[in-house]
Amino acid sequence: MKILAIAGSNSETSINKFLVSYASSLIENAEVEIVDMNDFEMPIYKHQREAESGVPQEAHDFAAKIDGADVLLISLSEHNGTYSTAFKNVFDWTSRIKDRAVWNQVPMLLMATAPGGRGGLGVLEAAEKRFPLHGGNIVDTFTLPFFNDNFDKSAQKISNEEKDSELKEKIQKISAIESILEK
Numbered sequence: 001m002k003i004l005a006i007a008g009s010n011s012e013t014s015i016n017k018f019l020v021s022y023a024s025s026l027i028e029n030a031e032v033e034i035v036d037m038n039d040f041e042m043p044i045y046k047h048q049r050e051a052e053s054g055v056p057q058e059a060h061d062f063a064a065k066i067d068g069a070d071v072l073l074i075s076l077s078e079h080n081g082t083y084s085t086a087f088k089n090v091f092d093w094t095s096r097i098k099d100r101a102v103w104n105q106v107p108m109l110l111m112a113t114a115p116g117g118r119g120g121l122g123v124l125e126a127a128e129k130r131f132p133l134h135g136g137n138i139v140d141t142f143t144l145p146f147f148n149d150n151f152d153k154s155a156q157k158i159s160n161e162e163k164d165s166e167l168k169e170k171i172q173k174i175s176a177i178e179s180i181l182e183k
Ligand SMILES: Cc1cc2nc3c(=O)[nH]c(=O)nc-3n(C[C@H](O)[C@H](O)[C@H](O)COP(=O)(O)O)c2cc1C
Pocket: 009, 010, 011, 013, 014, 015, 016, 017, 076, 077, 078, 079, 080, 081, 082, 113, 114, 115, 116, 118, 119, 120, 122
């Protein structure tokens, strides 16, 4: 099983990258690739840029990684209640590739975390509403509030037992769906 773990952040110390990396470590016998938005940095979307030069190669690379994955684990950082600019730019450019939907129906666990008590619920809700219009096949969602209290960075795992069990159940669910699809 090929897992693409996507941190929707360009921070070098992204807490969403910590979360999505941990989530990917819970799937056994999987080939995991972890990416973040620094891997697909492009000029800010502009109509004239697209008209003059087309969609940048980085957006095609992002799309190819999605197309090559059996499961997507995504964790989005929340900036002012919604996507980080870095993620939104990659999303916007990728949505301009002709004749394909951004998420291409690949089963997805959609996640968010933040230092505050809502755990990135704003961006999660935005994505939950929007992604299905772009081929998003959201199997489940997960938020981790109070990241600094609930995640042990040195052990690289969720320290809150209840949230850890919840994530493990959701990982189990998405792994099972993928196994059924393989048969
Ligand atoms: C411009 C900006 C806006 C932010 N807005 C929110 C917000 O609306 N809700 C929230 O929970 N955290 C907010 N934060 C805090 C982020 O959740 C925090 O920086 C977190 O580390 C971002 O995730 P990342 O480390 O994976 O990039 C904001 C941070 C910045 C820099």
